[in-house]
Amino acid sequence: MLGLDFSFVSWDIVQNFIVKGLLFSVYLTVVATVLGIVFGTVLALMRLSGKQALMLPAAFYVNGMRSIPLAMVLLWFYLLVPQIIGTPIGAETSAIMTFVAFEAAYFSEIVRAGIQSIPRAQVFAGQALGMTYGQNMRLVVLPQAMRNMLPILLTQTIALFQDTSLVYVIGAYDLLKGFSVAGKIYGRPEEAYLIAAGTYFVMCFSLSWLAKRVQMRIAIVR
Amino acid sequence: MVLDWQVFLSDDGSGGRTYLVWMCSAWLSTLAVAGTAWIVAVLFGSFMGTLRTLPSNPWLVRLAHAWVELFRNIPLLVQVFLWYFVIPKIFPPFQKLPGFVLVVFALGFFTSARIAEQVRAGIQSLPKGQRLAGMAMGFTTLQTYRYVILPMTLRIILPPLTSESMSLLKNTSVAFAVSISELTMFAMQAQEETSRGIEIYMAVTLLYAVSAFAVYKVFAWIEKKIQIPGFIVAGGTGGGH
Numbered sequence: 001m002l003g004l005d006f007s008f009v010s011w012d013i014v015q016n017f018i019v020k021g022l023l024f025s026v027y028l029t030v031v032a033t034v035l036g037i038v039f040g041t042v043l044a045l046m047r048l049s050g051k052q053a054l055m056l057p058a059a060f061y062v063n064g065m066r067s068i069p070l071a072m073v074l075l076w077f078y079l080l081v082p083q084i085i086g087t088p089i090g091a092e093t094s095a096i097m098t099f100v101a102f103e104a105a106y107f108s109e110i111v112r113a114g115i116q117s118i119p120r121a122q123v124f125a126g127q128a129l130g131m132t133y134g135q136n137m138r139l140v141v142l143p144q145a146m147r148n149m150l151p152i153l154l155t156q157t158i159a160l161f162q163d164t165s166l167v168y169v170i171g172a173y174d175l176l177k178g179f180s181v182a183g184k185i186y187g188r189p190e191e192a193y194l195i196a197a198g199t200y201f202v203m204c205f206s207l208s209w210l211a212k213r214v215q216m217r218i219a220i221v222r
Numbered sequence: 223m224v225l226d227w228q229v230f231l232s233d234d235g236s237g238g239r240t241y242l243v244w245m246c247s248a249w250l251s252t253l254a255v256a257g258t259a260w261i262v263a264v265l266f267g268s269f270m271g272t273l274r275t276l277p278s279n280p281w282l283v284r285l286a287h288a289w290v291e292l293f294r295n296i297p298l299l300v301q302v303f304l305w306y307f308v309i310p311k312i313f314p315p316f317q318k319l320p321g322f323v324l325v326v327f328a329l330g331f332f333t334s335a336r337i338a339e340q341v342r343a344g345i346q347s348l349p350k351g352q353r354l355a356g357m358a359m360g361f362t363t364l365q366t367y368r369y370v371i372l373p374m375t376l377r378i379i380l381p382p383l384t385s386e387s388m389s390l391l392k393n394t395s396v397a398f399a400v401s402i403s404e405l406t407m408f409a410m411q412a413q414e415e416t417s418r419g420i421e422i423y424m425a426v427t428l429l430y431a432v433s434a435f436a437v438y439k440v441f442a443w444i445e446k447k448i449q450i451p452g453f454i455v456a457g458g459t460g461g462g463h
Binding site: 003004064067068069070071072075076079080162163164165166168169176180189190193194196197200201204205208 | 291292294295296297298299300301303304307308311312388392393394395396398399406409410413419420423426427430431434435
């Protein structure tokens with residue numbers, strides 16, 4: 001059909017080439033999401049702190065990261081980190097560090113919007129109860145903000161999963177690389193890319209369907 | 223660590239061209255890819271986004287929905303490979319097209335799905351009364367869209383369209399994967415040839431940041447120009463790349 005031949009596909013290929021890449025892509029997504037949200041929250045709190053010494057560096061970092069392509073950030077880390085720490089690191093380690101640093105900037109904007117969506121009266125109520133800043137954030141503001149943010153955090157995670165394919169630029173072995181290596185070895189690169197596209201589509205489509213369900217379920221009734 | 227900016231004045235081995243000249247032409251191709259893809263994206267994006275809001279036309283709505291889901295759920299880099307390797311194999315006429323055009327299609331269609339979503343959300347955020355008013359005036363559906371709905375939508379979607387256009391500019395970097403000589407490709411090759419990666423990357427990063435800022439300024443200017451006094455639109459939300 002259409003000059004394509006999928007007969008090379010076998011369970012062996014999945015086992016030898018695809019699983020390894022898939023595991024790395026998923027691992028990279030999970031680590032970057034969890035640590036990205038943690039550091040993103042720190043950045044967001046810095047930007048909302050009202051203290052110039054905290055606001056300026058955080059704003060510089062977030063806006064800087066957001067104005068350069070991920071591929072360039074990957075190249076930067078791959079070049080600089082080994083020079084700074086003095087030992088070579090693999091493309092995979094470098095990719096994880098890059099994604100955490102890069103996604104923190106994007107997550108911080110989401111968290112910032114989430115915190116700002118909480119009515120000021122909530123903060124005042126916490127203060128009236130005698131809560132410290134930390135208690136107020138931890139017990140009153142952040143739990144509500146996180147709930148409001150959940151759908152968009154999920155959307156961002158799907159975008160992040162798609163972006164993991166960009167580790168191609170430094171040659172890390174992810175899902176796409178798995179397909180492209182298998183395609184080259186078996187002389188069927190076009191078919192391999194088509195299957196790769198199908199795999200990504202099924203995964204991302206199911207995740208976004210899930211995100212929609214979550215959005216409907218957790219909408220706060222006020 | 224000492225920075226050596228002289229590297230930009232040295233010859234890149236292709237006979238009389240310095241790295242500085244190469245970088246500038248790479249910058250131009252980045253801008254050319256971004257600009258052309260932007261036109262494709264806006265045309266298809268606004269068309270598909272509008273289709274999704276048409277009353278009483280379920281098949282067109284479904285078609286536009288499928289378009290959005292298809293282009294939104296496959297990573298951009300994979301889409302670039304599809305356009306570059308797979309489509310020319312299935313449809314031989316595409317073999318004659320230069321890589322530049324294929325990358326523009328990939329980027330343009332990928333972005334069109336995201337713009338379609340913004341257009342749809344923008345149209346649906348308009349009060350129902352707008353559409354009804356158009357009907358009460360005796361407008362056809364086409365006229366209602368042309369004179370009532372779309373002009374309002376354009377103003378509503380400008381803030382998210384701004385950030386999407388900046389994303390598009392940054393996304394041109396995936397063109398390195400199919401050897402389009404744009405900024406990221408230049409960065410990778412020049413770094414390898416000169417071993418002055420830091421200087422090269424700094425210059426390229428700066429060019430990306432400057433270009434993104436220029437896009438932002440242009441859109442801020444447009445937004446101000448077409449603003450309707452007394453009509454205030456809430457800003458766009460974060461997220462996306």
